[in-house]
Amino acid sequence: MFSKVTIIGFGLIGSSIAHALRANKAAGWITCADASQAVCDIVLDKKMADEVTTDIAGSVSKADLVFLCVPVGAMEDVVKMVAPNLQAGAIVSDVGSVKGLIEGIFAKHLPKGVHGIPGHPIAGTEHSGPESGFAELFKGRWFVLTPPKGADRAAVDKLNALWKSFGSQTEEMDAAYHDKTLAITSHLPHLIAYTIVDTATQLESDLQSEVIKFSASGFRDFTRIAASDPIMWRDVFLNNREAVLDILARFNEDLTQMQKAIRKGDGDMLEEVFTRTRKVRRAIIEAKQETPEDQKLKS
């Protein structure tokens, strides 16, 4: 499908893309570019790419597809570095969790004739780094494209087809709508999980060890997402500020209402909420967005 694909930033997502490209024989040549020599050494050692370099600017020469897999806060610098070396007709995409920002960066810095198409695979684990990737990460998961107005249809379709070959379901939407949606489904849950785990880290030390010991009673479910990459998530919150603060305000209202119900001993209100929320789980199971482990548990 592509003669040369350059992947810049070889963490969980970047390395998983490389594995998926190989598994699907979708690239004639894969170049890995990463600013970290340590990362490059691992990629070279494990032969995860055909070529490995710390020269980010030079890595995109002759590439017909470039994936930017760096934290969103680093995106503008990287785009500025590679822009002069991009060939006409190349597709430049990314995998960041915030899309409005990326659309703006592409519009500002990419040369004419290069197709900037922001994208976001809704997939991940709590693990980071080049060795955490695997080809099946995107299987059965959603991939959202946010092509800007007037984007080249053939380029969009080609990128879309690639992600479908990785096993993803794909959907196109407006960047602002993506950012609003993800603020709810991803950014707020991460913020809440980080906060509750941090509340626990501030307890007296004897209570802290009890928290670890008895974590299976609920707390544990939060620690997985609170173990996600700190830099990536810092950048998400800094760059999707308005949408996150908006949904956080709604959550705060609801939490205050729950607090009041507990204080007043309003059992009817609590039961009503807890009954309503149960249905959401069923909807997720019906939409097949449960984990493979959930599915195993059921059978």
Next chain:
Amino acid sequence: MFSKVTIIGFGLIGSSIAHALRANKAAGWITCADASQAVCDIVLDKKMADEVTTDIAGSVSKADLVFLCVPVGAMEDVVKMVAPNLQAGAIVSDVGSVKGLIEGIFAKHLPKGVHGIPGHPIAGTEHSGPESGFAELFKGRWFVLTPPKGADRAAVDKLNALWKSFGSQTEEMDAAYHDKTLAITSHLPHLIAYTIVDTATQLESDLQSEVIKFSASGFRDFTRIAASDPIMWRDVFLNNREAVLDILARFNEDLTQMQKAIRKGDGDMLEEVFTRTRKVRRAIIEAKQETPEDQKLKS
């Protein structure tokens, strides 16, 4: 170990205890008592107990061990019902998530010569009902006993040994300390999960369907615990009010601080918190309190 064990309330925990007793040949006779005829029919049909009855008061005659597996809000009524029929020397225990309340109920209503020893298996799934139980539910999980001052040592040790035979690690603590600890590890996480899922249910309907679709990005992790039994959880919050409100206040402070950091664009503060919380996950993995599925994923 016991000649007759009566299990009152045959939901996830009650039925799992029956399975575990059978698997360990720890009871000569198992009586299931449940107020619901529908539940009794299932238990009878699946032969999960030696005897099945809706007569809760009568079910405890000649039992040397009685497990109360009803929601904590129903506990006092059940104890009052069974008290006149308990035989001297019997052990009465429970599995509720709040222990101060149970200690008080036992002290108030159990006849002299009956050993009331509150207990709490730190185990569960999001599923409810008699068919959701399985013998291995308690394996590798903690079981906390909160014997009141002056409790009969032989009775405490016997109950302790039974839970160890189910595969649990056991620990004794004061009821008030249990309630404070569980408010952090279990009750607050459930409250937060219920609230965030409820915030999502109040969104405009198009956004709601996106939330389901893209739930794998974080939201999904909350829906599992927000699918827990509504009555059980209503009763927990009504009966561990002070400890829950106390830890909720701390969480609210921390969330306000995060909100402020996002609004001000304080990336250093966010990064610091996100780095700190990551370590908690590692501690949980080291304490082997991760799920069997987590372990599978790693290997």
